[in-house]
Amino acid sequence: MLDGEDxxxxxxxxxxxxxxxxxxxxxxxxxxxxxxxxxxxxPQAKRDLQALDAAVAVRDIDATGRLAHALGGxxxxxxxxxxxxxxxALEQAAKTGEGDLSALAEDVAREGWTVLAPxxxxxxxxxxxxxxxxxxxGVKDLSERRVLIVDDVRxxxxxxxxxxxxxxxxxxxxxxxxxxxxAETRLPDLILLDIMMPTMDGYEVCRRLKGSPATRDIPVxxxxxxxxxxxxxxxxxxxxxxxxxxPFVLLEVQARVRALLRARAYQETVRELLDSExxxxxxxxxxxxxxxxxxLTAGDGPDLFACLEPARAVGGDLYDVFRLDDRRLALVLxxxxxxxxxxxxxxxxxxxxxxxxARLTSRPDEVLTxxxxxxxxxxxxxxxxxxxxxxxxxxxxxxxxxSGGHLPPLLLRPxxxxxxxxxxxxxxxxxxxxxxxxxxxxxxxxGDLVLAYTxxxxxxxxxxxxxxxxxxxxxxxADAGPRTGRDAVDAVLAGVRAFAGDTEQADDIAMLAVxxxxxxxxxxxxxxxxxxxxxxxxxxxxAHAAVREFCxxxxxxxxxxxxxILALDEILANIxxxxxxxxxxxxxxxxxxxxxxxMELEIRDRAPAFDPLGAAPPDxxxxxxxxxxxxxxxxxxRSVTDTVEYAREGGENCLRLTKRAPAPPVPGSx
Numbered sequence: 001m002l003d004g005e006d007x008x009x010x011x012x013x014x015x016x017x018x019x020x021x022x023x024x025x026x027x028x029x030x031x032x033x034x035x036x037x038x039x040x041x042x043p044q045a046k047r048d049l050q051a052l053d054a055a056v057a058v059r060d061i062d063a064t065g066r067l068a069h070a071l072g073g074x075x076x077x078x079x080x081x082x083x084x085x086x087x088x089a090l091e092q093a094a095k096t097g098e099g100d101l102s103a104l105a106e107d108v109a110r111e112g113w114t115v116l117a118p119x120x121x122x123x124x125x126x127x128x129x130x131x132x133x134x135x136x137x138g139v140k141d142l143s144e145r146r147v148l149i150v151d152d153v154r155x156x157x158x159x160x161x162x163x164x165x166x167x168x169x170x171x172x173x174x175x176x177x178x179x180x181x182x183a184e185t186r187l188p189d190l191i192l193l194d195i196m197m198p199t200m201d202g203y204e205v206c207r208r209l210k211g212s213p214a215t216r217d218i219p220v221x222x223x224x225x226x227x228x229x230x231x232x233x234x235x236x237x238x239x240x241x242x243x244x245x246x247p248f249v250l251l252e253v254q255a256r257v258r259a260l261l262r263a264r265a266y267q268e269t270v271r272e273l274l275d276s277e278x279x280x281x282x283x284x285x286x287x288x289x290x291x292x293x294x295x296l297t298a299g300d301g302p303d304l305f306a307c308l309e310p311a312r313a314v315g316g317d318l319y320d321v322f323r324l325d326d327r328r329l330a331l332v333l334x335x336x337x338x339x340x341x342x343x344x345x346x347x348x349x350x351x352x353x354x355x356x357x358a359r360l361t362s363r364p365d366e367v368l369t370x371x372x373x374x375x376x377x378x379x380x381x382x383x384x385x386x387x388x389x390x391x392x393x394x395x396x397x398x399x400x401x402x403s404g405g406h407l408p409p410l411l412l413r414p415x416x417x418x419x420x421x422x423x424x425x426x427x428x429x430x431x432x433x434x435x436x437x438x439x440x441x442x443x444x445x446x447g448d449l450v451l452a453y454t455x456x457x458x459x460x461x462x463x464x465x466x467x468x469x470x471x472x473x474x475x476x477x478a479d480a481g482p483r484t485g486r487d488a489v490d491a492v493l494a495g496v497r498a499f500a501g502d503t504e505q506a507d508d509i510a511m512l513a514v515x516x517x518x519x520x521x522x523x524x525x526x527x528x529x530x531x532x533x534x535x536x537x538x539x540x541x542x543a544h545a546a547v548r549e550f551c552x553x554x555x556x557x558x559x560x561x562x563x564x565i566l567a568l569d570e571i572l573a574n575i576x577x578x579x580x581x582x583x584x585x586x587x588x589x590x591x592x593x594x595x596x597x598x599m600e601l602e603i604r605d606r607a608p609a610f611d612p613l614g615a616a617p618p619d620x621x622x623x624x625x626x627x628x629x630x631x632x633x634x635x636x637x638r639s640v641t642d643t644v645e646y647a648r649e650g651g652e653n654c655l656r657l658t659k660r661a662p663a664p665p666v667p668g669s670x
Contacts, residue, residue: 018115019079042116045071049112056105057262064101065094071112083111145261146171148188150179150205151223152197156246160192160223163250164257176200180208183215190260192253195224195231203238210239219260223253289351290321296329302394303449303515305485307493309456310508316343316385317454317510320351322358327393327552330358333452333512334387334406334429343508346383350375350429354389363559364389364402365439368429372404372437375430384431388452390514396555397444397516402437404429409452410477412488413445418474421450441557444516451477451488456509460496463503468496485513528593535576535586544569547592547601555596557661564599564659567637571603571655574633579607579653589652601657610653613646 020031048067055063072087086107093099146169149160154174161170171186173179176197183191191209195202202222209215219241224231227245235243242256290296293304306319316336324330332354336343350371357370367389375385388409390401401421405428408420421442427435444450453473460468476495482488489511496509529550533539544565551561572588580586589604612634637657638644645656 019081045112045116049109049116052105052108054262054266056101057259058266059101061094061097061101064105065091068094068108071108080111080115083108083115086111142258142261142265143167143169145169145189145265146186147257147261148173148179148182148191150174150176150191150197150202151194153194156194156223159250160253163254167254168257168261176202176205179205183209183218184212187214188218189264190257191218191220192223192257193220195222195226195235203234206235206238206240219264221256221260289319293321296321296323302329302392303485303517304513305489306510306512307489308508308510309493309505310344311456311505316340316347317456317508318347318351318385319452319510319512320354321512322355324358324362324391327395328362328558329392329394330354330362331390331392331452331512331514332387333409333454333510334385335454335456335508335510336385337383342381342383346381346385346430350385350387354387358389362391363439364391364400365437368402368404368426368437369435372427372429372435373433376433379430382431384428386425386454387429390450391558392444392514392516393552393558396552397446397448398441398555398558399444399450399514400439400441400558402426402439404437407453407455407458409450410474411442412449412451412477412482414447418477446516447483449482449485449488449513449515451485451492451511451513453492453511454507454509456505456507457492457496457511459507460500460509461503461506462499463501468499472499482513483515485515488513528591531590533572533588533590534584535580535582535588536584539588540569540572540576543572543590547590550592551599554594554599556594556599556659557596560599560659560661563640564601564657567641567657567659568601568603570633570637571657574612575603575605575607575653579605579610596661598658598660601659603655603657604649604652606652609648611646611648612655613644 048071052064052067052071054060055067068087068091072084072091086104089099090101090104090108093101093104147164148171149157149164150173151157151160152174157172157174161172164170168189171182171188173182177200179191179193182188193202193205197205202224206220206222209218209220216239220239221242221244222235222240223244223246225246226232232243241260244253244256289306289308291306293306297304304321306321308317308319310317316338318332318334318336320330320332322330332351334347334350336346336350338346353371353374354367357367357374361367361370368387371387385404386406387404388401388406389404390399392399403422403424403426405425408422408425410418411421412418422440426437458468458470458473462468472495473492476491477488480487480491482491492511493509529546531543531546533543547568548561548565551564556564575588576582576586587606591602591604592599594600615634634644641657641659643656643658647654647656
C-alpha cells in the first residue's frame with residue numbers, strides 16, 4: 001500500500017496519524033524500508049494494545065505505565081505523533097496518579113488502532129474495531145462467559161437480558177434459592193444480584209456464595225435501589241465486586257460487566273500459567289527422588305519402598321536412596337521447614353549436598369556434620385531441615401545411622417511391637433554452624449522393616465482438629481503387620497487419609513521403608529586369609545579388597561574394618577618405600593585371621609631388619625616442615641588398632657596387629 005507512487009495511497013497513512021513524508025526524510029528511508037518497519041511494528045503494537053487493555057482493567061499501574069512508555073517510544077520513531085502524545089499522557093498519569101487512566105487508555109487505544117489500520121491493510125494481521133477491546137493472548141473469548149441475573153422483578157430481568165444477550169451466555173433466577181442452585185450447577189463467571197428479594201435477600205445469597213469453595217471467586221455486582229452508604233459498605237464487606245444503583249444506565253452496566261469479565265479472564269490466564277509452571281516444578285521435584293528401586297536392590301539388596309506427597313504443588317520433604325559401593329546403600333529422609341517453592345529449592349540443595357558429601361565419607365555422623373556446615377554457611381532465609389541418614393550394608397544387614405533433628409524411624413520386627421529406632425533426634429540441620437552429630441548401629445534381622453517418615457504423618461489433622469500422633473501410628477502398624485515396605489507405606493497412607501477425612505492436607509508427607517530380607521552371612525570360624533604379594537601398588541590394591549571382603553564375611557563391623565584397612569595401607573606403603581626401596585620383586589606375606597569381635601593381621605617382609613616400634617613417635621605439635629622424616633605412618637597405624645607387635649623371625653620383619661570391634665550401642669541411644 002505505501003509504495004509512494006500515488007497521492008491517494010500516501011494520504012491514507014497520513015489520515016491515520018502517520019506523517020510519512022517527514023518520517024521518510026527524518027529517517028532517511030525509502031518507502032519500501034518504511035513499509036518493512038511498519039510490518040515489524042504492527043504485531044508488537046497489537047500485543048501491547050491488548051495487554052494495555054487488560055492492565056487498565058485490573059488497575060495494574062506498573063504494567064500500564066510500562067506499556068504506554070513502549071507504545072509512545074515506538075510511535076514517535078515511526079511518525080505517529082497523535083499516538084505518541086496519547087501514550088505519553090497515559091504514562092505520566094500512571095507515574096503521578098493524576099488523571100483518569102481509563103479515559104486516557106481509551107485515547108491510546110483509539111489512536112493506536114487508527115495507526116494500525118493501514119498496517120493491517122498490508123496483510124500483517126486482521127483489523128480490529130477500536131470500540132471492542134481484545135483480550136490478552138491466551139484468554140478465551142468473552143462470548144463464552146456466563147452471566148447469572150438474579151432479580152425477583154421480571155421487568156428488570158428482561159431489561160438486563162436484552163442489554164447483555166448476544167455478548168454473553170445468560171442464566172436467570174427470580175429468587176435467592178434458585179440462584180444458589182443455578183450457581184452450583186452451571187457455574188457463572190459473573191453474577192448480577194438484586195438485594196431486596198423475598199425469602200432470601202441478596203446479602204444472604206452473596207454470603208453463601210462466598211462461603212462455598214466452588215463459588216467464592218465469582219464476582220458479584222449488586223444492582224439495587226438502595227443508595228445509602230451503609231448498604232454499600234455492607235455489600236463490599238460481604239465480598240461484592242461492584243455496586244450499581246437503580247434506575248441504572250445500561251451503558252454503564254455493560255461497561256462494568258465487560259470490565260469485570262475481562263479482569264476475571266486475565267486473572268484466570270495468569271492462574272493457569274502459574275498452575276502450569278507449578279506442575280512442571282512438581283514433575284521436576286518428583287523426578288529428583290528415585291521411584292524404581294529394582295536396580296538398587298538386585299541380588300541380595302533390601303526391600304525398598306517410598307512415597308512423597310507435597311501438601312502443595314511442590315514441597316520440602318525429601319528422600320533418597322543411592323549406592324555407595326557394591327555392598328552399601330545410603331538412605332536419606334528429611335523435612336525442610338516451610339512449604340512450597342522455597343522449601344522445594346532448599347530440599348534440592350540438601351539432596352545435592354548429601355549425595356556429594358556421602359561420596360567422600362560414608363560415616364553418618366560426618367555426613368550430617370559437613371552438610372550442616374554447608375547449609376549454615378550461606379542461609380539468609382534462616383531455613384532448616386531435619387534429616388535422617390543411614391548406611392545399610394546389604395549382605396550383613398548392619399545399619400549405621402545418624403539423625404539431624406529428625407523423628408526417630410520405627411523398627412518393625414516380626415513378633416514385636418513397633419518401637420522407635422532411637423530416642424533423641426539430635427540438632428537441626430542448617431540452623432547453626434559448629435554442631436556435631438552422633439551415630440549408632442543396629443543389626444537387622446531377616447524380616448525386619450525400618451520405616452522413616454516426616455511429621456506430615458503424625459501431625460495430620462482430623463476434622464475435629466485432633467493429631468494423628470505417634471501412638472496411633474504405632475498401633476496402626478502393629479495391627480497391619482506389614483511384610484514389605486510397600487505394605488507399611490500403604491497402610492500408613494490409608495490410615496492417615498481415613499483419619500483426616502475431608503480435612504485439607506496441611507503438611508508434606510514423605511516415607512521411606514527398608515526391609516531386610518536376606519539372612520546375614522554366618523560369621524566365619526577364625527579361619528585364615530593368606531596372601532603372597534609383590535611390592536607393587538597393584539598387589540596392594542588387591543590386598544585391600546581381599547582383606548575387606550574377609551572382614552565383612554566374618555561380620556566385623558564396618559568402622560573396625562575401615563581402621564584395619566587404614567593401618568594395612570600405611571604399613572605396606574612403608575615396606576615398599578623404605579624397606580624394599582621401590583623394588584617390585586620384593587615379597588610381602590599377609591595373613592589375616594579372626595571373627596566378628598576381633599581381627600588379627602600379620603605382615604612379613606624380607607627387607608633389612610627394622611623395628612618400627614623402636615622409633616620415637618613424631619612430635620605433632622611442631623610445624624610439619626620442621627619434623628623429622630618418617631614415623632608418621634606407623635604412628636597412624638598404632639592409633640587406629642588395639643595392639644601392634646614387632647619381631648624379627650627367620651630373616652623376616654614380622655608385624656602383628658589386632659583390631660577389636662567397638663561395643664554395641666546401648667538400645668535407645670542415638
